[in-house]
Amino acid sequence: MFTERYQNKLINQKQAGLYRTPPEVEGKEGKFLVYNGRPVLNFASNDYLGLGNSEEIRLLVSENFRRYGASSSSSRLVSGNYTIINQAERAYADFFGYEDALFFPSGYQANLGVLSTLFEKGDTIIFDKHIHASSVKGMLLSQAQFHGYKHNNMDHLRKRLEKTEPGGAAVLAESLFSMDGDILDVDG
Structure with missing residues (x-):
């Protein structure tokens, strides 16, 4: 029963052009990846500081x-x-200059762990709509209420904040939006 359902889902994804297959990388040469036998510049890396190389x-x-x-x-x-x-x-x-620090194996795990620990039912989070999906999952796990504001739109954020009790909401955004490379516009 389940096998047939999953197979049909895969067939439908393939027919709709939504089936994703990760590219197979054969190796690394400095800032290049070896793909299909030739070096290609990697524009998809999260290694912003180049520490991986x-x-x-x-x-x-x-x-x-x-x-x-x-x-x-x-x-x-x-x-x-x-x-x-x-x-x-x-x-x-x-x-x-902090009292302490805690390392996580990945940004995904950090977002899930931190958000589901810091917030709980009864809390309110106002978030930029372009945050990473792992942050949304962390908010869901926290059971807090959350409301999005238009990406990098400080006027919309202010309007959202005006609807909350003073000191009653946390704002969640990214300094560098990982999904599209935008930088947080705090000056709005």
């Missing part, structure tokens, strides 16, 4: 793989809380 970072990662292995094999709360991670979080917090 840094030789210094690669050597550190290689050294730490030898020392710690490829996995902690456990969550941090059980036995996967390594000194090196605590030191990195501490250095990050100190550098940016």
Whole structure:
């Protein structure tokens, strides 16, 4: 029953041109990806700072793989809380002048974890409509009320805020909108 339904969904997606197949990347050469046997410039990367191609970072990662292995094999709360991670979080917090820092394996997991923890039923979040889908999932998990405002439209945000009780809403936006590359326009 389920198999037939899923197969029909896949057939419908293919017929509608909506079936996605990830491109197979054969390797990396600096800022280029090797695709179909030739180097192509990667315009789809989230590696904004280029740290993924840094030789210094690669050597550190290689050294730490030898020392710690490829996995902690456990969550941090059980036995996967390594000194090196605590030191990195501490250095990050100190550098940016914060009391503490917490690293997540990905932006997706950070958005789910942070938003579902900070907000709860009864809270209100007003969000830019171009935030990443993972932020929307985090808001859903939080059970908070949420209302969108037009992308980068501070007038629309102000109107939304005027409808809430003073101090009663959090605003959620991205400084660099990952889906289209826009920068947050706080001056509006």
